[in-house]
Amino acid sequence: MTSSKQVALKPGDTVGILGGGQLGRMLALAAARLGLKCHVYAPDPDSPAFDVVQRATCAEYADIEALELFASDVDVITYEFENIPTATAMALQARRPVLPDTSVLGTTQDRLTEKDFVNSLSIGTAGYADIGSVEDLRCAAAALGLPAVLKTRRFGYDGKGQIMIRDGDDLEAVWARLSTRSAILETFVPFEREVSVIAARSATGEVVCYDVTENEHQNHILKISHAPAAIPPALAAQAREVATRIATELKYVGVLGVEMFVVPGENGPSVLVNEIAPRVHNSGHWTLDGASVSQFEQHIRAIAGWPLAQPIRHGDVTMMNLIGDEVLDYGKYLAEPGVTLHLYGKETVRPGRKMGHVTVVKPEE
Numbered sequence: 001m002t003s004s005k006q007v008a009l010k011p012g013d014t015v016g017i018l019g020g021g022q023l024g025r026m027l028a029l030a031a032a033r034l035g036l037k038c039h040v041y042a043p044d045p046d047s048p049a050f051d052v053v054q055r056a057t058c059a060e061y062a063d064i065e066a067l068e069l070f071a072s073d074v075d076v077i078t079y080e081f082e083n084i085p086t087a088t089a090m091a092l093q094a095r096r097p098v099l100p101d102t103s104v105l106g107t108t109q110d111r112l113t114e115k116d117f118v119n120s121l122s123i124g125t126a127g128y129a130d131i132g133s134v135e136d137l138r139c140a141a142a143a144l145g146l147p148a149v150l151k152t153r154r155f156g157y158d159g160k161g162q163i164m165i166r167d168g169d170d171l172e173a174v175w176a177r178l179s180t181r182s183a184i185l186e187t188f189v190p191f192e193r194e195v196s197v198i199a200a201r202s203a204t205g206e207v208v209c210y211d212v213t214e215n216e217h218q219n220h221i222l223k224i225s226h227a228p229a230a231i232p233p234a235l236a237a238q239a240r241e242v243a244t245r246i247a248t249e250l251k252y253v254g255v256l257g258v259e260m261f262v263v264p265g266e267n268g269p270s271v272l273v274n275e276i277a278p279r280v281h282n283s284g285h286w287t288l289d290g291a292s293v294s295q296f297e298q299h300i301r302a303i304a305g306w307p308l309a310q311p312i313r314h315g316d317v318t319m320m321n322l323i324g325d326e327v328l329d330y331g332k333y334l335a336e337p338g339v340t341l342h343l344y345g346k347e348t349v350r351p352g353r354k355m356g357h358v359t360v361v362k363p364e365e
């Protein structure tokens with residue numbers, strides 16, 4: 001196969017997955033159900049995805065020799081993790097199709113370019129400013145107003161790399177604490193709720209969105225997702241439209257998650273985009289048990305060049321993450337009628353670490 005993007009996998013072909021966390025693991029399981037094989041490439045020997053595939057490469061993302069061998073063993077390459085170095089993705093792209101396209105990483109790895117992109121589509125976000133010094137921070141805090149959230153432009157996740165700033169805070173101390181040279185300041189959004197849309201786009205440009213999901217965070221980490229979100233149908237349609245537009249403009253192939261804030265307004269509530277995740281997303285885990293086709297299968301279909309599914313939701317679905325030592329209660333969930341348990345096979349329990357999740361599907365009221 002060449003590096004052309006015209007991918008058309010056959011059962012028995014091999015998907016290469018960059019990143020070996022739980023998302024890679026669930027992608028590999030979904031691929032297996034469709035008769036595809038997976039080769040997982042990840043630097044951490046304890047990667048949960050290694051446990052469910054026969055072919056694995058444990059090497060650094062900069063290891064060109066390992067990347068070449070990996071590429072030669074697979075038919076298409078995808079990623080479960082948005083911080084794949086661009087150089088790695090480019091090196092692979094020269095040998096095999098990489099989907100979604102590596103250009104998507106450039107847009108979404110940096111909170112500033114991501115927000116500029118979203119605003120260029122006339123889709124709203126929090127107000128924001130590029131911050132490279134404490135002077136910038138002072139000016140932006142005055143211009144945008146406080147409270148505001150200072151975030152590193154790159155590599156943030158689960159609330160890491162962000163600091164809330166309130167009136168009277170010592171900006172110099174805050175800037176020193178973030179210890180970066182490139183950050184953005186975002187106005188704090190007094191949201192009514194947080195929602196997300198999991199969307200899939202095929203190489204032919206078809207976009208399919210799941211029902212809007214409502215998300216609750218604890219300590220900046222996703223704790224609970226409900227589908228469908230308790231929002232008016234017109235707002236749900238707006239949220240899906242926003243995700244569709246983003247997927248289309250990115251010429252995206254695969255599944256992406258768009259995190260949004262629901263904000264009140266004179267003409268009723270509307271959505272602002274918080275973040276784009278160029279991969280399957282934690283708030284879409286409910287689709288494993290709560291929909292006819294999961295986000296993981298949908299992603300594999302898209303990158304395989306297969307038709308997307310029109311997923312049917314099985315009812316009112318709630319997904320709860322098992323974070324840190326909450327996973328030690330797995331026995332309780334095994335015993336609970338109607339609860340589906342997913343454990344990610346991570347050996348070490350750490351506070352804040354996503355160890356598994358549970359799902360409950362109830363008939364729709």
Ligand SMILES: Nc1ncnc2c1ncn2[C@@H]1O[C@H](COP(=O)(O)OP(=O)(O)O)[C@@H](O)[C@H]1O
Pocket residue numbers: 126149156157158159160186187188189190191194217220259274275
């Ligand atoms: N500008 C903001 N206004 C209000 N809440 C915010 C803002 N930015 C982030 N948050 C809260 O922090 C959570 C994590 O922030 P996010 O930007 O999504 O970073 P990440 O998920 O990469 O850690 C959000 O889901 C939201 O609950």
Ligand SMILES: [Mg+2]
Pocket residue numbers: 259275
């Ligand atoms: Mg987020």
